[in-house]
Amino acid sequence: MGESKAVVVFSGGQDSTTCLVWAMSRFDEVLAVTFDYGQRHHSEIDAALRIVKQLGVRHKMVDLHVLNELAPNALTREDIEITEGEQGELPSTFVDGRNMVFLTYAAIIAKQMGARHIVTGVCETDFSGYPDCRDVFVKSLNVTLNLAMDYEFVIDTPLMWLNKKETWALADTLGCFDLVSHETVTCYNGIPGAGCGECPSCKLRARGLDEYLVEKALSKAND
Numbered sequence: 030m031g032e033s034k035a036v037v038v039f040s041g042g043q044d045s046t047t048c049l050v051w052a053m054s055r056f057d058e059v060l061a062v063t064f065d066y067g068q069r070h071h072s073e074i075d076a077a078l079r080i081v082k083q084l085g086v087r088h089k090m091v092d093l094h095v096l097n098e099l100a101p102n103a104l105t106r107e108d109i110e111i112t113e114g115e116q117g118e119l120p121s122t123f124v125d126g127r128n129m130v131f132l133t134y135a136a137i138i139a140k141q142m143g144a145r146h147i148v149t150g151v152c153e154t155d156f157s158g159y160p161d162c163r164d165v166f167v168k169s170l171n172v173t174l175n176l177a178m179d180y181e182f183v184i185d186t187p188l189m190w191l192n193k194k195e196t197w198a199l200a201d202t203l204g205c206f207d208l209v210s211h212e213t214v215t216c217y218n219g220i221p222g223a224g225c226g227e228c229p230s231c232k233l234r235a236r237g238l239d240e241y242l243v244e245k246a247l248s249k250a251n252d
């Protein structure tokens with residue numbers, strides 16, 4: 030029961046878009062859930078709406094503005110500078126509890142629709158020090174959610190051990206390379222596609238893409 034249904038935590042970024050297409054290739058019924066917590070660039074939400082329309086997948090928006098009120102952060106507040114974490118500090122883009130809250134809401138929605146699977150694009154490989162992107166956290170929360178709702182959830186993390194290069198390769202394999210390249214927003218300045226090219230998120234994305242394209246060209250040349 031419920032094996033063929035999945036809820037995908039979907040932000041409109043590179044990782045969650047790849048996960049959404051991954052889920053659509055595996056499950057009969059997929060619902061994409063986007064959390065609106067007052068992202069400082071509405072372009073992320075706009076991208077999410079465009080992508081679900083293009084993919085023809087069911088979509089649900091959940092209002093979580095309260096998260097911004099409880100935990101002010103650089104993703105939602107213009108007056109907080111985006112800084113990479115230095116010497117054991119978390120980056121200013123980290124939002125306390127965000128993934129736990131997202132996954133908990135996703136689980137509530139999943140149980141309501143009789144779905145067991147919850148798909149999230151969290152990744153430990155390039156995790157920038159976010160504690161709630163670690164595999165140990167996801168496994169721990171999975172157990173907690175099962176106990177909390179007396180239900181056998183399966184949290185799927187297809188990107189957990191991939192680097193950005195490998196995430197691009199997965200998108201290409203799934204046939205969504207162009208969609209991910211052009212429509213997703215990962216840039217901290219809210220610019221779709223390749224973004225501003227200057228922020229840490231754009232640099233990480235571009236480095237992975239360059240590495241993937243080089244590898245692809247080399248493997249073609251060797252064919």
Ligand code: ZN
Pocket residue numbers: 215216217218219224225226227228229230231
């Ligand atoms: Zn950027």
